[in-house]
Amino acid sequence: MPSKKPIIHCDALVVHCMDYRLQKFIQPWITVRFGYDNFDIISLAGSVHDYEMVLKYVQLAVQIHTIETVCLINHEDCRAYGRDGTYSRHKHDLKDAQKKILALFPHLNVETFYLHLDGVFERIS
Numbered sequence: 001m002p003s004k005k006p007i008i009h010c011d012a013l014v015v016h017c018m019d020y021r022l023q024k025f026i027q028p029w030i031t032v033r034f035g036y037d038n039f040d041i042i043s044l045a046g047s048v049h050d051y052e053m054v055l056k057y058v059q060l061a062v063q064i065h066t067i068e069t070v071c072l073i074n075h076e077d078c079r080a081y082g083r084d085g086t087y088s089r090h091k092h093d094l095k096d097a098q099k100k101i102l103a104l105f106p107h108l109n110v111e112t113f114y115l116h117l118d119g120v121f122e123r124i125s
């Protein structure tokens with residue numbers, strides 16, 4: 001008999017920076033936002049800084065977990081950006097990644113946030 005694996009699903013893919021200073025804010029926020037076991041998560045230096053890498057994971061999460069939401073989180077004082085890491089640059093990169101993801105996956109809900117070092121999540125729109 002042909003065996004077919006059942007569909008497994010979670011609601012979201014979360015993309016955030018590797019920076020240790022943010023984890024204490026990110027983990028509880030994600031859990032409140034999406035639930036304890038309802039998201040895929042990747043941690044990359046600079047978050048959306050490497051868009052091609054982010055895209056690989058978006059494609060994979062759509063394919064294997066039928067996600068509906070992508071949550072992109074860049075943050076203040078990101079050392080992966082170095083001197084280029086201005087507020088406007090982060091805002092630009094987040095919107096750019098959002099636009100590119102939506103062009104490829106129009107059915108997704110793509111959320112963008114700028115996380116301040118004091119733990120405030122600022123919605124970028």
Ligand SMILES: [Zn+2]
Pocket residue numbers: 017018019045046047075077078079080
């Ligand atoms: Zn960072």
